[in-house]
Amino acid sequence: MEAKDVMHPNDAKAIQCMQELKGFNALVRLYMKMGGETLHRGMNLSSMLRVTPDSDGRVYRLLNEVAAKVGIVAPDLYIYNDMDMNAYTYGESRPFVALSSGIVDRMEDDELKGVIAHECGHILCKHSFYTTLMHTMESMGHLFKLISKTLTFPIYLAMTYWSRQSELSADRCASVVVGNECYQGVLVKLASGRKGKVAHTNTLIEQGREYEAHKRASWWNRLQQEVRCAANTHPDLCIRAMELDRWCNSTSYNKLRE
Numbered sequence: 001m002e003a004k005d006v007m008h009p010n011d012a013k014a015i016q017c018m019q020e021l022k023g024f025n026a027l028v029r030l031y032m033k034m035g036g037e038t039l040h041r042g043m044n045l046s047s048m049l050r051v052t053p054d055s056d057g058r059v060y061r062l063l064n065e066v067a068a069k070v071g072i073v074a075p076d077l078y079i080y081n082d083m084d085m086n087a088y089t090y091g092e093s094r095p096f097v098a099l100s101s102g103i104v105d106r107m108e109d110d111e112l113k114g115v116i117a118h119e120c121g122h123i124l125c126k127h128s129f130y131t132t133l134m135h136t137m138e139s140m141g142h143l144f145k146l147i148s149k150t151l152t153f154p155i156y157l158a159m160t161y162w163s164r165q166s167e168l169s170a171d172r173c174a175s176v177v178v179g180n181e182c183y184q185g186v187l188v189k190l191a192s193g194r195k196g197k198v199a200h201t202n203t204l205i206e207q208g209r210e211y212e213a214h215k216r217a218s219w220w221n222r223l224q225q226e227v228r229c230a231a232n233t234h235p236d237l238c239i240r241a242m243e244l245d246r247w248c249n250s251t252s253y254n255k256l257r258e
Helices: 009-018 022-047 057-070 101-106 109-124 127-144 149-178 180-192 203-216 219-229 237-247 251-257
Strands: 076-080 087-090 096-100
Touching (some): 009 149, 022 076, 022 096, 057 109, 076 101, 096 101, 101 109, 109 149, 149 180, 149 251, 180 203, 180 237, 203 219, 203 237
């Protein structure tokens, strides 16, 4: 699998725009080299469980199956204590994946493979640097007051827009690995927080059509929703479900699944 196989067009366009921020990108790389990544590695080793064959054989096996399918070197994977279902990837030179205990405990094996494949999709598409850039910009602003919020907020909004598009690419990668029906079930679980078998995996797709109709009903409805989502780093789950379902009906998806 290659990044171009799964990358959403809006994701690719947004990355092109951010690559033009050469001076700022260089500054963030310097910050990361001087300690940003090593700081997180130390935090992980000190406070999280690193997944190995001995510490969690189940998750270790799933990670290596996914990495082989995606075609990347298996990243370090950590589990942290949090009953909220969450997962994230961080770092550029040595990216890692972190899973909350809540998501590990509530997902079936194929569903957890989908979650891990989503994070590996970020690594495949080289999202890790730009995600790190976004969070580093926040940290540098808070710690060093380098640039006023008035100047950084438009950049931050642009980066959150890209972040939302990058999630669509990572969803595509996950769907190639585990299939659309399974990954739609993952999205349903993320929405509900419930465990066990998902009875109706198309639920969010159906809700998404109703949500789109709600937005189209009036300019005020649309404005409310656009403002609500403007600074979000992830698209709404129903949007992710619909975008993925559209792509999964394509020839390119079917070829990747063969």
